[in-house]
Amino acid sequence: MSLVKTNFPSVLGVSSNVSTQELMILTNEKRQESGLGPLTIDDRLSQAAAGKASDMFSKDYWAHDAPDGTTPWDFIKGAGYNYIYAGENLARGFNSAQDVVNAWMASPEHRQNMLSSNYQNVGFAVATGKLSGEDTVLVVEMLGSTNLAGAPIAKEPAKSVAVAIVSQPPGASSESVASPTPIAQLVISPTPLVPQASPISNPKGLVIGAVSKVTPLINSQTFSSISAKIVLSLFIFVLILDMTVIERKKIVRFVGHNLDHVFFFSLMFLIIIILVRGSVI
């Protein structure tokens, strides 16, 4: 499979159906359902999210904090966003924006981040690249607020052990927030790339590496998942059929382990379902 992916990237490879606009719409839908105001896209947070995704690919890690100690807050501050509140949600291995948002909503810590009244701005990045040697799709959501308007009294810095982190930096200023900017579409490549001119419809949008991006004909993730499920279903079917025929025709068999193997293959099927759900931290 990797041979095909390397030689024919336009045929088989990892592609993402996750769009930042859809993530934005779905996030605001969830907030409105909870009686909260919508978040606005902030280019600086999108830039921070893009930087974080690129950093995870280049340093090969899957965590909130980089192995060298770089925190999500470094990316946010580095992008020029002086936050009072900030949070980060990460997801990998999902094929649609709906699945990403559903997974975040299913996790109490991520849900708390998405539905927090502390935040006013958000930035997203969807990046495709290699993590631990394997192709994957990363989604980074950076949430933030630069003022205390509508937010409860600031608490002590709360960088808890929970995977979704909310933190207040010591000595953060309460300067006024920049006006909301149009939605920025970010497409990132793990390799260093030259920023390209943004699309006409999105004058403030940032498109990085869009030129070198190849959209494969077949998504290797979907292909692997479906192929594995078909193979396992076939084995389960054949074993059950064999068991039924043996029973019906009264064929004497010294030992038969069909039931053991049916249990085993059913377990493998369930493991695949768990593994392809993607993961959030």
Next chain:
Amino acid sequence: MNKKFKKHLGYYISLLIILLLGLSLIFLVTPNLMLQIMIALLTICFYILWGAIHHLINHELTLRIMVEYVLIGLLGASIIFFMIMGGII
């Protein structure tokens, strides 16, 4: 088959416990992918071991039976590696 199933009911229950324990652990350690894969491989090893012990107790253990369990286990492991190669994990 029902007679045979009833005779080996205890074995099947123990097998289900092993498999369900493996599945639960995989679910619990989400999103630690490396740990999930390791638990899956460990569960496969336990399945092979269970097959060997089961047949050893029933005095049916032969090389052919052992090879059968090992091949089934390897098939399961290869499916997981196929998923990794596809970038699903």
